[in-house]
Amino acid sequence: MKHRGLVGLVTTLAAGLLVGCSNSGSGSSDTTKDVTLSFASWDPDQAKGLKKIIAKFEDDNPHIKVKMETTPWDQYWTKMEAATTGGNMPDIVTMHSNESYKYMSNGMLQPLEDMAKKGDFDFDNYSKDVAQLYTYKNKHYAIPKDVTTIGVWYNKTLFKQAGVPEPDGSWTWAEFEATAKKLTDPAKGVYGFAVTSDPETGYYNWIYQNGGKIFDMTEKKSHFNDPKTVEALQFYADLALKDKVSPNAEVLQETDQMSLLQSGKVAMITHGNWMASAMAANSYTAKNIDVAALPKGKKQATVTNGLAWAMSSKTKHPKEAEKFLKFLASKQANQMQSDLGISIPAYNGLGQGWVDKFKGTFANVDAFVDGLDYGVLRPFSANTIKSETLANTEVGKLISGKETATKAADTVAKGIDETLANQ
């Protein structure tokens, strides 16, 4: 016990020395010297494709090496914050709208207006919605990377077994409900749908389809108790509580909806287009799964969101980092993102490559790109995570029947207003 402190300290000192040595070699930003950029991302399904984009960049710029580190989503932001606080933020980072406000408002990201002025890229080329997510006080802080939409992933085989025609994407809430009922067979333990407390892939979509509102950056006020929002939440929860077309909330807490779809226990789930690579890589899902557009409520809607690439404001190699960011922003790199099936690029009009990549596996995969036309941006505020965590907790109570829709919505609205007022 006594020695542990000593050994720990010696190890720390030794490690410190080693790190010190390796850093001193790459401290300059001279373009003729070899430079290694660090690049952070979280999605292992995208990593393979991103490596190809990096390889292309390294071929064109032999003196720059890009070291990509893929950290799982659950640890990505904890790690990123620790690294940033300690002054070791990676040179180029993948950003998400949940966290971007904090990084932008604390000056951790490099504003990109100068690069745009130089003509390195033009923000008009990218999805306006996504670009807006990464704008703070009228300055852009990140290059939109991709756009995402939500659709219904369904099990063709279960549809066939139940004798139900496959959806063509033109369905309404009522038709969806009826389909889910026909697919449900409690005796076999098969359910038509999975009602979850996930926001982006779950209840947000139903709220938007009903014309409801969630919260808004510009207003400092939540609309979670808007009657249309409450109505949508009620319908969504009733799928589980009244129609009983979903496994109960407790089952879904232990086993996520994707596993239930993959094991043939649930016939339909709502999930993002970013699942395509994983679905295509799994031989069961590749064979049995297809996609349809989300059902229409009062209107057609899906949540859209988008990731972005940003540059640390404290990078030791600003010139090289700019070069890499410029390449990531280019039409060429976005075309590669699309063709390699990494994601639907945020660069306007390049979605076809992504569709072609998955068309052979999922016949209706176009539904995701079509969704961009009627997509509504994921709600975003100065503290998205706090608002969303509260909403998830209350919706969780609602779908397990422990809370009414009105009461849950009121609690969320009150909590979000407090959070926004304190910013």
Place this chain on the structure above:
Amino acid sequence: MEKIRRTKYKKDQVFWGYLFMLPTVAGLIILNIKPAIDTIIMSFSRSTGFGNMTFAGWANYQKLFADKEVWQSLLNTILYSVVSVPLIVVFSMLAAVLMNQKIKGLTLYRTLYILPVVAAPTAVAMIWKWLFNSQFGLINQLLAKVGIGPVNWLADPNTAIYTVIIVGVWSAIGYNMILLIAGLQEIPADYYESAELDGAGPVRQFFTITLPLVSPTLFFVVVTTIINAFQVFDSIFMMIKSSTDAMYKTQSLAYLFYKYSFILNDKGYGSAIVVVLLVVILIITAIQLKLQKKWVHY
């Protein structure tokens, strides 16, 4: 006395003494004491991210005392400790006494008991999570064979905390058993021999010889087990889904600290929670140090 000691140690010896202490002291200050002080300072601030803070006075503590979630977590933590600590102490003692006998395959048994200590806690929690799964888990399959209907081990708000306790007890026995075996082996065998001559049975021997003589070790085990129980985090984090009712009724103060500091990015409030936890542990440990005179025989 003082004067003699002063002259006994020469100046350069004192220098070397301090030099040898330096690594440990520096480690303690850098890794333990400074962060602790920083945390207390942080609990009086509102954080805006990346270590930037503004002074907030007592705001975090005012919010904390009115926060139902904090009280529920304190209650969960106390429930966890009250149930798990006696179980851990009794089972560790039992295991230690059994492992201290001369039986066949002793090394094998000891290895089996120590395995949970060697395995990484997160990996252990993952495997228990599979075992406890209400649909596909092995435990429910076995229970179904004897006619006990599916138990919602991880998602039922009233059950989940006991599931976490089971895992906590299981993983703590091995380590405490080792400590207690070491304590048991210090007891001279002659005591037992003379007790046997005087006609004391094994039960009498245990309560009049073993227990009093192992009490210093047992005291250490009790104190550290209680502290560990109050700091329970990893099994809850790994096994229970966040933002659910089950989590609300299971989360410990340590988990709540993690939630506020690292998920919700409210480091000031998170620090205030952990300061409360520190005060609770301090009080309990102080009480135990007072009580030890009553039952610990040095």
